[in-house]
Amino acid sequence: MGSAGTREFDVVVLGGGSTGENVADVVVRGGLTAALVEAELVGGECSYWACMPSKALLRGSEALAAARAVDGARQAVTGGQEVAATLARRDSFASNWDDSGQEKWVDDAGIELVRGVGRLDGERAVVVTAPDGGTVRLTARSAVAVCTGSAPRVPRVDGLRDVDPWTSREATSAQQVPGRLLVVGGGYVGCEMATAWAALGAQVTVLQRGQRLLATLEPEAGDAVAASLRALGVDVRLGTEVTAAHREGGEVVLATGDGELRGDEVLVATGRRARTDDLGVDTVGLEPGRYLDVDDTLRVRGVPWLYGVGDVNGRRQLTHMGKYQARQAGAAIVARARGEQASDADWAPTAATADRLATPSVVFTDPQVAAVGLSRARAQADGVPHRVVTHPIGSVGGAALHADGYSGTAVALVDPEREVLLGVTFVGPGVGELLHAATVAIVGEVPIPRLWHAVPSYPTISEVWLRLLEAYRG
Known part of the structure; x- marks a missing residue:
């Protein structure tokens, strides 16, 4: 199908996850019009493939551990975790991967939802390609906010991409417990998913290149989580690097310095990358694939009408920090649209400082x-x-x-x-x-x-x- 012409809004938000939703909501509450562009599910990564489903997977084993830790309650725990019920509860927290409820929220909030893949197309412009192949050009009177987040990064290990590895998406949405799960990476995602699937009966091996799990946190954290995982039956291998991967039949085979390891699935949990590689940022003078460099009002340096909010700027890749940045960015966009600030030197009410001074985080391991x-x-x-x-x-x-x-x-x-x-x-x-x-x-x-x-x-x-x-x- 062809082009559906051009539509104009005060603000165009690229990415309908929790960050984008909050930017759009704040600017609409401030009296501006907003279009929210989303190619997948409204609500984004946190709602369907990260925070909600992962914590739902973990909660059952946490509740059982709490009961078993109290004499008197311990005796009442006569069975193990019920896998089918746990997965069904997880599915419910992911809304069964149906975003109709979120779509209604967007409509009720007075935000225009535009379904499709959006790309920047020069100054204050976004071209959206709809699922049916048609296109529409959106222009922004005030600002474009890029809230496209981040994606799992698969390292350049020989054959690793070819074995169809799990990323955080597959790890949180799998409908069956893997018999043997190999986890590459010992950060937040690797430790949480190793805990969840081991508790549900998988034979789990964690491979961490460094000498400690959760390496960015205090050493007491990584040591305690490693001991807990081992007590759960997880094979935790520190100082172990994966050098190659291939499949033999249904098995994943990893080559490491410790020898060959085999599993049914491999989860790659080695970090995130910015979703800017196919976003048209080159049309506004920016380099594809890079995190957006922003000031404390989340405005992209050198591009005064463009904002990079949430994971896409690489400052703090946590849902609550993306929502926080969204509120600050939305307030800045509204204030600038109204001309309420005399200069860029006085932006304390809309500056995002918490992600630099005090970012809270919780790893939901045991x-x-x-x-x-x-x-x-x-x-x-x-x-x-x-x-x-x-x-x-x-x-x-x-x-x-x-x-x-x-x-x-x-x-x-x-x-x-x-x-x-x-x-x-x-x-x-x-x-x-x-x-x-x-x-x-x-x-x-x-x-x-x-x-x-x-x-x-x-x-x-x-x-x-x-x-x-x-x-x-x-």
């Missing part, structure tokens, strides 16, 4: 790892003065009540001159719910002497805050 702010390694690399304080979480009364034999660690980095927190990491069962208090303390730069007056309830795991303060005081 134990959980919850972290915000700087790690020891990052502070050392950046030359930031710091003092490290640690405390075993299991020593507080609330943790002992939470689980028999509770084992975990709290790590805090303190600026010794300003006496404010720089970073906090919790490792242990259920610690994800402790994280927001740490985030508030870091973002608010709450002085340590003031934190003494934030009294934790007794008996809760939050008592560990008091113990950290006592350890800092010495």
Whole structure:
């Protein structure tokens, strides 16, 4: 089919995931018109292939582990996890890969949904190719926001692309438990999916090129998760690099420095890449395949009408940070459209700073790892003065009540001159719910002497805050 002509909006948003939805919602609430362009499912990666389905896969084993950790409840657990029910519950959290509910939300929000593959086509213009082959040209009076996110990166290993590897998408949406799963990469995705599928009965091997899992986090995190995975029956191989891959019949065969490994499926979890390679960024003077370089209002440097929001700018590739950036970018677009700012020097209300100062994240393994702010390694690399304080979480009364034999660690980095927190990491069962208090303390730069007056309830795991303060005081 041919072209359907040109349509004009105040803002055109490329990518209908959670980031794009939030940009469009903010600008429409601000009185502008917006088109949301999406080629796949509205709601994006998080809703269908990442956050929601992965955590649904993990929740059953987490609930069973919590029950087994309490004497009296342990005796009531007489069976294992029911695989079919777990997968069905996962499917429900992914809306059975049906975005009609999200489509209704977009319509109710006053946003125009345009289905198809969108590409930049020069200044303030996007050409969308619809599923039937027809095209429409969208032009923007104020801004184009690129919210196309990131995609799994498959490393250049001989034969690896040819064995039809799983990425995070297949790992979170698989309809059967693999007999033998080889996991290449020991980061967030690799550790979570190894935990989930091992708990559902798969024989899992994790191959990590470095010497520690979760290498960007505190060492206590990677060590604890490796020990937990091994206790679950996972073969964790550190310092192991995959050099080649091929299939023999239905088997995946990986060549490594430790010899040959065989499995039914291989999950490649070795990082992400920007989805800008086939986006038409070259038509506005940018290099395809690169992350978009943005300022703190998420505006692309050198292209004043173009915004790069969420994973596509590479700043912090987490759903909640993409939504945060979306709110900030949307506010900046509205303010600029109204001419409310005299100059680019005064953008504090719309600047995105949290992704630089205090990005919270949780790894939903067993134990959980919850972290915000700087790690020891990052502070050392950046030359930031710091003092490290640690405390075993299991020593507080609330943790002992939470689980028999509770084992975990709290790590805090303190600026010794300003006496404010720089970073906090919790490792242990259920610690994800402790994280927001740490985030508030870091973002608010709450002085340590003031934190003494934030009294934790007794008996809760939050008592560990008091113990950290006592350890800092010495």
